[in-house]
Amino acid sequence: MEKKSFVTKEQIEQIVKTYPTPFHIYDEAGIRANCEAVKEAFAWNKGFREYFAVKATPNPYIMNILKEYDIGFDCSSEAELVLSGAVGADGEHIMFSSNDTPACEYKLAYDMGAIINLDDITHIPFLDEIIGDKYPEVMSCRYNPGGVVTMSNGIMDNPGDAKYGMTEEQLIEAYRMLKDRGVKRFGIHAFIISNTLTNDYYPMLAGQLFELVARIEKQVGIKFAFVNLSGGVGVAYKPDQTPNDIRVIGEGVRRKYEEILVPAGMGDVAIFTEMGRFMLAPYGELITKAIHEKHIYKEYIGVDACAANLMRPAMYGAYHHITVLGKENEPCDHKYDITGSLCENNDKFAVDRMLPKIEMGDYLAIHDAGAHGFAMGYNYNGRLKSAELLLKTDGTVKLIRRAETLNDYYATFDFGEYGDKLIR
Numbered sequence: 001m002e003k004k005s006f007v008t009k010e011q012i013e014q015i016v017k018t019y020p021t022p023f024h025i026y027d028e029a030g031i032r033a034n035c036e037a038v039k040e041a042f043a044w045n046k047g048f049r050e051y052f053a054v055k056a057t058p059n060p061y062i063m064n065i066l067k068e069y070d071i072g073f074d075c076s077s078e079a080e081l082v083l084s085g086a087v088g089a090d091g092e093h094i095m096f097s098s099n100d101t102p103a104c105e106y107k108l109a110y111d112m113g114a115i116i117n118l119d120d121i122t123h124i125p126f127l128d129e130i131i132g133d134k135y136p137e138v139m140s141c142r143y144n145p146g147g148v149v150t151m152s153n154g155i156m157d158n159p160g161d162a163k164y165g166m167t168e169e170q171l172i173e174a175y176r177m178l179k180d181r182g183v184k185r186f187g188i189h190a191f192i193i194s195n196t197l198t199n200d201y202y203p204m205l206a207g208q209l210f211e212l213v214a215r216i217e218k219q220v221g222i223k224f225a226f227v228n229l230s231g232g233v234g235v236a237y238k239p240d241q242t243p244n245d246i247r248v249i250g251e252g253v254r255r256k257y258e259e260i261l262v263p264a265g266m267g268d269v270a271i272f273t274e275m276g277r278f279m280l281a282p283y284g285e286l287i288t289k290a291i292h293e294k295h296i297y298k299e300y301i302g303v304d305a306c307a308a309n310l311m312r313p314a315m316y317g318a319y320h321h322i323t324v325l326g327k328e329n330e331p332c333d334h335k336y337d338i339t340g341s342l343c344e345n346n347d348k349f350a351v352d353r354m355l356p357k358i359e360m361g362d363y364l365a366i367h368d369a370g371a372h373g374f375a376m377g378y379n380y381n382g383r384l385k386s387a388e389l390l391l392k393t394d395g396t397v398k399l400i401r402r403a404e405t406l407n408d409y410y411a412t413f414d415f416g417e418y419g420d421k422l423i424r
């Protein structure tokens, strides 16, 4: 499918008068339409709720839009819990799916009334120390099926190598221990493959988890309130990929539900999801300006953003589509490496990418940066994090996070000693 930017060159030329590049910009209309689609896809399930994975795009303005659709928040750190609290999410709208969790974070999640999803059986005695015998009414456990998961379309992952979750034997023991501690309603959670590009992933996972919870209900004598399919629904980063259709996915999960849970007398179990990438990635772009061209053994275009603004290409060699704004209809007859300024040779947004001829001052839109984009930012080489802007449905632009300044970068040094020389 052809990938089009949601902003035009003319819009960006206006925006940069107030907010210079580089910046991340998010498309409110796109976010809202997608939230509607997700709700519709699972409308058949009475208790359905999406818990947005906050780590993907931890910005309260974005989270507040999602909240209008009754979306909750999946958190795994203190900062994410605090953000969720700040946008007014209450207990049952917060899922605390952490791992290797510090005690103070369990305490905060517990005090906020969040649903705690335990990564391991040893976290039960750990939790005993923190909350005593006052366990919440509802608790969840994370499952790891182990082995290797292969799907019909060649997608494969290796849960047996992943640090998350518990074995089936541990899971059964954990539910028994939680039942003994007075927990009344139970959830199960599993996240086994990342960034899947198939409508079959959630239905496949749902089928496995539905069979498992039906077995465990009988074996342990507990009542499941929800099955949490977590994240893993991917997006089409490349133009030749077919995007997932959330309605087909929802329908696939419904079929498994009718086939397995309803006959088991479990037709009241709620389906939860924790999508991050699918909720936001396509609705955010990193906008950057071409500032250098270099002709050595290859052709390079240097831009004013770098891996500190979007780490995925440097970190995983991930493909992010690039549109040269204003040149959408020109032939892609030039081969470039698009680079940032870090003194690291992997700081390249694209390698050997065919694009229209780029002139200095051209604006480039780097697509699908709305999730795991700004969020992964870092300060290596003293590079500062860029601003986040929201393109609202009325066409206006709102600054939802300002760009860092050098003072932010230096803020944690001892100003008493070095302050005068550092403050700008």
Ligand SMILES: *Cc1c(COP(=O)(O)O)cnc(C)c1O
Binding pocket: 053, 055, 056, 074, 097, 191, 194, 195, 230, 231, 232, 233, 274, 275, 276, 277, 278, 371
């Ligand atoms: C990262 C994460 C998600 C979101 O994953 P996506 O692939 O972005 O949908 C959901 N749940 C947990 C526990 C996660 O760590």
